[in-house]
Amino acid sequence: MRKLSMAVAVSTIALAAPGLAAADTFNYASFKSGVSQIRNNGFTVDAGTATQTGRVETQYHHGFNAALAVGRQYDIESSFNIRTDFELGYSKNKAKSHTLTVVDRSDPNVPTTVSESSLPNPRGDLTMITGFVSVYGEKDLEVIPNASFIFGAGGGGAQVSLEEYSGGGPVVMDDDDISYGFHLTTGWSYHLTDRTSLEATYRYMSIEEIELESVDGLSESQRIDSHHFMAGVRVGF
Template sequence: MTRTLALATALSAGLGLTTATAADMAGPARGSFAPLAAPASPAGFYFGTRNGFGGARDTRFDVGAGAVNVTNQYEMGFYNGLMIGYNFGPVLGGVGLRGELEFGRSQFSIKTHTVNGARVAGIDSFGDLRSYGGFANAFLDFNLATLAGVPADSLLARITPYIGGGIGYSQVELRRMGVSATGVIMDDSDGRFAYNLAAGVGISIFERTTLEIGYRYLAVPDLQFVARDGTRTRTTAAANMVTLGMRRQF
């Protein structure tokens, strides 16, 4: 009886060991998912690109000593920029801080001119609004996982809304603007203080790599242009844009 009991105990232990080993070799149960790795530490330098598509606000200029006013409407245009920055990481709970330098250019082609209230056909209107400049930007990043109190390896940790903006300088050009009846009547540039306001979301797609989707308002106020006949005009260049970018941390 004692020998039989000992043999049964040994067989049970061996069966348990075999079952555990098989389970280890089989891996996770069907339908289960391995947890996402936690994003890398956010502190450090990064570089990236930011591109935009959107519409420019109307600009204006005068000719004939102010007797003729020309308003410029634009087609949808683009923005291309490069940036390098530093991510300071969390500064207040789940709120992080980034600072960056950005350099970029934008271009919008004329859709039509309106001369003293009369709209000129698009085929007879020509010219471009171009800008080149740089900004010193600052952004606040909101770590949703920390703010919601969920694990750092959750999907929510990979989604980071942001708000921010920057100030800088932009050289703006009203390039070869005119109508077919008169030819080029404005071809001048001016450089001024510029600013931008931005909001969006960063999505961690790979380790140390973030996809950025956002909105930006960019403005260059109080520009001064001189028409071909010497008439001076002050105007503001501004644009609303949807942006798509990529940031890669060192």
């Protein structure tokens, strides 16, 4: 709930930002792409007995991401501006490994690990389509001419898909869900002109309360955390 409140608050600030007084304003469009990293996540499967459950934990290869945004910049003073934008993003990461842990829960107070094994031939793709409303501050760097430090946050929604997860056998997970999330972003920009800038950013992104159901019919709620390193261009108009 605290994460939801944060996302809603950030989105509200972004939507209200056009009312800010500014010396100069202009619209802009930006495109960025780069590398994404997903933190390990997992899901529950049927272990074959009433007292045992299976947990598949997945590690991922580095993937790719891309984002397109349109927004508006407000010059607060000569060395500082605020930007608000709406961004559509996409990322995809392939499964690197699946580890199956079987736990005996016949004694609910003392669950016991029965076995742990790496599944052969891991398969599966995690894809995310995101829509964020964001607010950024941009402060000129005195030590580097034409460069600025970027910091910001945003909130919105995402569709998360775990597609055709398997390990040397039939598919055990193939599901998707739409939920809310937020991001925290920092980086720097280099201004080629007054309205054209190159950007390099790091983003932490969290998508909350994703409800996923395995092929066995077992479901759970989880959070998908990810890191995104992106570079691109922003053009004013």
